[in-house]
Amino acid sequence: MQLLKDRILKDGKCIGTDILKVDSFLNHQIDVALVAEIGREFARLFAGLGVNKILTIEASGIPMAYATAHAMGDLPLVFAKKTTPNTMTDGVYSAEVKSFTKGTISHVIVNQNYLGPNDTVLLIDDFLAHGEAASGLAEICRKAGAKCVGLGAVIEKKHQGGAEKLRKQGLKVESLAVITSLADGKIEFDN
Amino acid sequence: MQLLKDRILKDGKCIGTDILKVDSFLNHQIDVALVAEIGREFARLFAGLGVNKILTIEASGIPMAYATAHAMGDLPLVFAKKTTPNTMTDGVYSAEVKSFTKGTISHVIVNQNYLGPNDTVLLIDDFLAHGEAASGLAEICRKAGAKCVGLGAVIEKKHQGGAEKLRKQGLKVESLAVITSLADGKIEFDN
Numbered sequence: 195m196q197l198l199k200d201r202i203l204k205d206g207k208c209i210g211t212d213i214l215k216v217d218s219f220l221n222h223q224i225d226v227a228l229v230a231e232i233g234r235e236f237a238r239l240f241a242g243l244g245v246n247k248i249l250t251i252e253a254s255g256i257p258m259a260y261a262t263a264h265a266m267g268d269l270p271l272v273f274a275k276k277t278t279p280n281t282m283t284d285g286v287y288s289a290e291v292k293s294f295t296k297g298t299i300s301h302v303i304v305n306q307n308y309l310g311p312n313d314t315v316l317l318i319d320d321f322l323a324h325g326e327a328a329s330g331l332a333e334i335c336r337k338a339g340a341k342c343v344g345l346g347a348v349i350e351k352k353h354q355g356g357a358e359k360l361r362k363q364g365l366k367v368e369s370l371a372v373i374t375s376l377a378d379g380k381i382e383f384d385n
Numbered sequence: 386m387q388l389l390k391d392r393i394l395k396d397g398k399c400i401g402t403d404i405l406k407v408d409s410f411l412n413h414q415i416d417v418a419l420v421a422e423i424g425r426e427f428a429r430l431f432a433g434l435g436v437n438k439i440l441t442i443e444a445s446g447i448p449m450a451y452a453t454a455h456a457m458g459d460l461p462l463v464f465a466k467k468t469t470p471n472t473m474t475d476g477v478y479s480a481e482v483k484s485f486t487k488g489t490i491s492h493v494i495v496n497q498n499y500l501g502p503n504d505t506v507l508l509i510d511d512f513l514a515h516g517e518a519a520s521g522l523a524e525i526c527r528k529a530g531a532k533c534v535g536l537g538a539v540i541e542k543k544h545q546g547g548a549e550k551l552r553k554q555g556l557k558v559e560s561l562a563v564i565t566s567l568a569d570g571k572i573e574f575d576n
Contacts (some may be wrong), residue, residue, distance in 0.1 A: 217496065218499070221495075222463065222464065222496055222499060222533070223461055224461065224462040224464070226451060226459040226460065227463065228456065229451070233456040240451075252443065253443035260415065260447075260452075263415070264417050268417040270415065270417065271415040271448070272413065275413065305408065306407065307414075308414040331394050
């Protein structure tokens with residue numbers, strides 16, 4: 195998605211070789227027109243797969259997941275909540291998600307009322323790095339008996355390997371900007 | 386907003402006398418068509434005030450804040466982040482927010498790059514109870530030199546007094562459903 199790649203080059207900031215900050219337009223301050231366009235692009239990429247629910251994880255995935263749900267005909271949107279491990283998990287599906295960036299493990303949960311065998315789910319998130327968050331959400335779908343068809347990621351950091359891992363699980367992965375390197379403060383895309 | 390009140394009566398659940406659960410359609414699973422309508426209603430209620438930025442707090446305020454930003458012509462949306470007290474606060478505006486429901490105090494922060502004297506800000510949130518979250522966001526606006534014109538709350542629990550407190554601070558407060566009592570498991574609106 196050229197509009198997005200241009201914006202990343204203009205406003206993205208590299209921190210070290212692993213972190214790309216896009217908080218001026220994507221995950222702290224949000225460019226709503228850009229995110230609406232992102233939603234339309236995901237709707238196009240995942241059309242015809244019978245998706246009837248969008249699943250993301252709080253908080254920064256919510257805007258693009260909302261935009262996608264809207265573009266796909268106002269589908270219901272569920273966001274998994276982060277909670278501390280060992281919190282009461284009655285009535286919820288849960289999974290562990292490791293954050294390589296923050297060095298933390300969080301529990302993510304979805305109320306059992308909002309995901310089930312009748313759901314064909316598309317995962318949406320802002321970043322795809324090691325694929326931990328998406329794997330956790332896919333695990334929650336399996337526990338709920340829901341079908342998870344794929345992941346739409348706004349920005350993929352290809353060198354961190356998440357997309358390959360998820361495709362091996364049978365997911366269709368579509369990333370709107372695929373970054374191959376952040377070395378030396380320079381953002382490189384795969385095409 | 387009749388559509389919202391009908392939905393609250395249909396799907397809302399009272400827990401004790403203070404908590405109204407609406408997580409089947411508003412803040413865990415999201416009815417995207419309803420939230421889009423909520424955004425259009427806030428855009429109508431706050432038209433003509435020169436609003437050029439929407440501010441909310443992660444995570445459950447994000448969908449309705451996004452919908453409002455979109456309905457007001459794709460305004461930039463900023464969501465304040467919750468963090469633990471005493472975290473590094475260089476380069477951010479911060480405020481303390483007490484949660485009566487959870488019995489916790491959290492720090493909320495906004496990067497100084499995304500709020501300033503040129504901003505005329507509308508706050509959006511899912512709930513207005515004691516007004517602590519909105520007061521914290523208004524404090525952040527003051528620290529940034531931004532003008533905060535008001536708060537749009539989807540559901541106000543009037544008996545908890547937040548709206549009155551915020552109006553005394555000069556804010557225009559508009560709530561789409563105003564609840565006066567949750568006693569005996571019965572949801573009562575003010576009209």
